[in-house]
Amino acid sequence: LSHYFNLFYLAHNLCEIDKYRVETCCVIGNYYSLRSQHEKAALYFQRALKLNPRYLGAWTLMGHEYMEMKNTSAAIQAYRHAIEVNKRDYRAWYGLGQTYEILKMPFYCLYYYRRAHQLRPNDSRMLVALGECYEKLNQLVEAKKVFSSQCYIKYIQDIYSCGEVVEHLEVSTAFRYLAQYYFKCKLWDEASACAQKCCAFNDTREEGKALLRQILQLRNQGETSSTDVAAPFFLPASLSANNTPTRHVSPLNLSSVTP
Structure with a gap:
């Protein structure tokens, strides 16, 4: 009111x-x-x-x-x-996706939701809409990848917003998944940020370094990102700095999911 x-x-x-x-x-x-x-x-x-x-x-x-x-x-x-x-107005791309969803034209809907997701890769609305669209098209593997990425994003946000201590394996698994997911989506900035975080853990350090080399090589070859403008990355300030979390949260147990 x-x-x-x-x-x-x-x-x-x-x-x-x-x-x-x-x-x-x-x-x-x-x-x-x-x-x-x-x-x-x-x-x-x-x-x-x-x-x-x-x-x-x-x-x-x-x-x-x-x-x-x-x-x-x-x-x-x-x-x-x-x-x-x-063309970088994610709201318009998302609106088109919603419109074609109402018209029951899922392939058009998928195209526009993917464009919106490329511009706002960490926006839960885009991720949920994209995942549901994959479900409607019976592309269940892709739907699972999208929903898993959203789970990991939320998980990391919760950990560092509360300053929580978790098993390093679970945190490194989350960063590795997101790094690979963003890499396959050609979101170089987001992939690079997660790959750098992978380098902080023994079990994902080599994979993180390898992914950073791949990203650098692709950029040197002129391979452009999926979006013309860097989307705001989800990492909070406390995570961008090398802060140590302080409290325990339940693990996600999504390690069987591959991007």
Whole structure:
């Protein structure tokens, strides 16, 4: 409720300052969206785009409103316009995946979810959507890889956010899995970060070094990452530094899963 009133007062103040600004139209659009008045919301996002056709946020938000109105055709066009403005907008790729999921077109859905995942490799929404899409296509091995990577990401986040002590074997296994998973996804920055962490453990040191050499070789050969921009890596600050965890958590026992 507080968000509703805050947005109302913000929209009111912006209208008094300049009701013809792009930002004002988007705030009003968000206000109507919050009230579930999706047609009015879409109208204000359209007004914003008349003022600035390359205003990325308005295209993406308008796509969301069309989705709420079950106008999948218009939603697809809005999301595609967003990608034309900025092909690294993961929200637009994810929105297209959702749209084609509603249309029951799983192969299209898989393509767009994979693009969203490449841009946000550690976002649980992308991972779950991608894993479920593989399940629907009966690609169960790929689904298992995706879900396993999400488990390891969450596991490592939990360990280091709480400063926990775990068996080194379990932690090194998590980093090795993620390093190999990101490597196969051609996410060099993420793979390199995990491979470097592997080098801190005796049982994965040589594998980590070998993977770092492979990444360096591919980069020297001009092999580009799957995304044009480095996605924010999941490691918290406490993990990026070589901190020692202090408390025990239960192991995942996913060592039988291979990326």
